[in-house]
Amino acid sequence: MDPILIFGLLMIGIGASIIGTIFGLGGGIIFIPVLTILFGLTANEAVAVSLVGVIATSTGAAAVYIKKGLSNVRLGLMMEITTSIGAICGAVMATYLANWVLLCIFSIMLIYSAIHMIFRAERITEPAEEDGEFTFSYVDEKENKERRYKIKNIKSGLTICTAAGMISSMTGVGGGVIKVPLMNIHMQVPIKIASATSSYMIGITAFSGAIVYFIHGDLLLEYAAAIAIGAYIGSTIGTRIIRHLNADSIRKYFSIVLLIVSIMILFKAGGYI
């Protein structure tokens, strides 16, 4: 394989993974258009390679985040159930709505989340002294103090997750962009925990997709390996950057990312990507 091509793929992997690791996204929204437009891969090839990149981003990030108590494994496992059920329903159901309608709904949800995150401060419920079942704590490295939080609205949060999983599998747009605001705004999970937990979940979701492509032999191995190595390097950088960011700035930057992603989804709805 051409070294310049490998270098290009590594760079794309690093860049997408830094953003993905900080904000709890897989990076597919960056990988897929870049691989199809710049590297000339077919949509199917790009999705397969992207899934491997997403797994490398997620696993690299989660290995660090879980150790630090930022990825909430229990919350992740629970939300992963309803997301997967939604994704399966989405895959099985014939698409009764046109894809562009779904993409527009997706985009509107993201714009709403972004505006909410820009204009409203983070709402976290400080738990009472006695430990409830959904009470957790983590150390905020930026502020250097322990913060405790109680997860709220679990049932409705899990229901929304099913819908998110369904729309996600019907449109092919990853779930991170919707799960992070859902956890942060609706379930009152601190933004750092929400993005780190999303990072952890994304790898589990991507596994099911990636293994199918892999077994069918539809994966371009060199492309996937170069992207994965880049994504691993990027995740190492991303987990270091997040230490120096406070919750407010992550929320602010995240809302900007959401607005950019929603515009990209509108382009996709219009058939331009």
Place this chain on the structure above:
Amino acid sequence: MNITDRTSLTLKIGITLGIVIMIIGLIFSNQDTEQHVLWLGILILICTPLTGVIVTYISLIEDKDWKWVKITTLLIIVMIIGLAVSFLYE
């Protein structure tokens, strides 16, 4: 070692192993072995998140944390159904 440490360590071992094998594969470019080496590295990487879930599951059983054992069992069942559906619809 507690659940988080074990899960984190599993993910770290899986991804490091996968990435090292992939680097070796790319260095041996244009040789017959390249494809096999890359294939192995990518397989290890892809299976790492699942291995993480299994390690968490075993740790929960050891801790006799039955409520979360049930939740994780449900997740594993859903994942198996998901995989079956994916293969059927491919």
